Amino acid sequence: MAKKLVFSGVQPTGNLHLGNYLGAVKRFVELQDADAMCIYCLVDLHAITNWQNPKELRQNTIEVTAAFLACGLRKEHSIIFNQSQVTAHTELAWIFNCVARIGWLNRMTQFKEKAGKNRENASLGLYCYPTLMAADILAYHATHVPVGEDQKQHLELTRDIAAKFNNDFNAPDFFPVPEPIIEGTATRIMSLRDGTKKMSKSETSDMSRINLTDDNDSIRKKIQKAKTDPFEIPSEKEELVDRPEAENLLGIYATLANQSIEQTLEQFSGSDFKKLKGALSDLLISELEPINKEIKKLLDQEAYIVEILREGSERADQISRPILEEARQLVGFLK
Ligand code: AQP
Numbered sequence: 001m002a003k004k005l006v007f008s009g010v011q012p013t014g015n016l017h018l019g020n021y022l023g024a025v026k027r028f029v030e031l032q033d034a035d036a037m038c039i040y041c042l043v044d045l046h047a048i049t050n051w052q053n054p055k056e057l058r059q060n061t062i063e064v065t066a067a068f069l070a071c072g073l074r075k076e077h078s079i080i081f082n083q084s085q086v087t088a089h090t091e092l093a094w095i096f097n098c099v100a101r102i103g104w105l106n107r108m109t110q111f112k113e114k115a116g117k118n119r120e121n122a123s124l125g126l127y128c129y130p131t132l133m134a135a136d137i138l139a140y141h142a143t144h145v146p147v148g149e150d151q152k153q154h155l156e157l158t159r160d161i162a163a164k165f166n167n168d169f170n171a172p173d174f175f176p177v178p179e180p181i182i183e184g185t186a187t188r189i190m191s192l193r194d195g196t197k198k199m200s201k202s203e204t205s206d207m208s209r210i211n212l213t214d215d216n217d218s219i220r221k222k223i224q225k226a227k228t229d230p231f232e233i234p235s236e237k238e239e240l241v242d243r244p245e246a247e248n249l250l251g252i253y254a255t256l257a258n259q260s261i262e263q264t265l266e267q268f269s270g271s272d273f274k275k276l277k278g279a280l281s282d283l284l285i286s287e288l289e290p291i292n293k294e295i296k297k298l299l300d301q302e303a304y305i306v307e308i309l310r311e312g313s314e315r316a317d318q319i320s321r322p323i324l325e326e327a328r329q330l331v332g333f334l335k
Contacts, residue, residue: 007140009042009083013047014202019186021212023147038079039316042082044061044082045083048125066305067212079316091135093132104157108157110130110150133154138162142176144179185260189251192207195227212292223284226245235269250264
C-alpha cells in the first residue's frame with residue numbers, strides 16, 4: 001500500500017493561537033512522528049486574499065515558521081516551505097478554476113463569512129481560495145490532510161475537484177481523493193469572549209484568544225477574564241448544550257490533559273469556574289511556556305529560518321513538478 005502523504009497549510013497572517021495549535025500544528029507534529037511523509041506549508045498566497053502589509057507578511061512568515069519549529073516540526077522529518085516559492089500551486093489552481101463549477105464555490109460558507117456584507121468588494125482571490133487549496137493538496141498527491149473543523153467544506157470541494165479532473169480527462173486515480181483528518185476534542189476552539197465564534201487571528205480583541213507568544217501573566221489574565229455563565233459545572237455532557245463558553249473551556253482542558261470530556265466533567269462537576277480556570281491556566285502555561293521561549297530564541301536566527309524555507313521549497317518543487325507536468329499533458333497543453 002502507498003505510504004501516507006500528509007499535507008497541510010497555515011496562513012502567515014499573524015501570531016498562531018491556541019486554535020491553530022491544538023486544531024492543526026500539534027497534530028502536524030504527531031503525524032510527523034508517525035510513519036508518514038509530511039509537507040507543511042506557510043500559505044502566503046492564501047494570506048493575500050485579504051490585503052497584507054508586505055513587511056508584515058514577510059515577518060509573519062518568519063514568525064509562523066519559528067512557531068512551527070518551536071512546536072516540534074523538524075526539517076529532517078517534514079518539508080517546511082512557503083507556498084509562493086513553488087509555482088505548481090498557482091499553475092494547478094488555474095486548471096482547477098476551470099474544473100470546479102461556480103455553483104460549488106457559491107456554497108462555500110467561509111467565503112460568505114469572510115466577505116461579509118461587503119461581498120462585491122471582496123477579492124476574486126478570496127472567492128477562489130478553495131481551488132488554490134485543492135491545488136496545494138493535489139500538487140503532491142497528498143492522501144491525508146489534518147485540519148480544523150472550519151476547513152471541512154474546503155476539503156470536500158478538493159475531493160470533488162480531484163474526482164471531476166480524473167473523470168474529465170479520463171485519468172482514473174490520477175489525483176488521489178484525499179482524506180481529511182479532523183479528530184479529537186480540539187477541532188474547533190472557540191473565542192474566549194464569545195463561545196459561539198471560532199478563535200481567530202483576525203478577531204480584533206486580543207482577549208479572545210491565547211497566542212503562542214503570550215507570556216504567563218497574559219495567559220492567566222485572559223483565562224481569568226474568559227466569558228462563562230452563572231451555573232456550576234455539570235456532571236453530564238448533555239448538560240453542556242447551550243453553554244458554549246463552558247463547553248469550550250472544558251474542551252480545551254480535556255485536550256491539554258489528554259483526557260475525555262467525560263473525565264474532565266467528573267473532575268470538575270459541582271464546582272464553579274474559578275477552579276477550572278486556575279487549573280486550565282496552569283496546564284496552558286506548562287504546555288506553552290517552552291514553546292514561547294523557543295520561538296523567541298528562533299526569532300534571533302532569521303537566516304536559519306529563511307534557509308529552511310528555501311530548502312523546503314526545493315524539495316516541494318521536486319515532488320510537485322512531475323505531477324504538474326503530467327496534469328498539463330492530460331489537459332492537452334502543447335510543450
Ligand atoms: N479556532 C480553531 N480551532 C481549531 N482549529 C483551528 N484552525 C484555525 N482556527 C481554529 C485551524 O488552523 C489551521 C490554520 O488555519 P489558518 O491560519 O490557515 O486559517 P484560518 O482557519 O482562517 O485561521 P484563523 O486563525 O481563524 O485566521 P483568520 O482570522 O485570518 O481567518 C487550519 O487547519 C484551521 O482549520
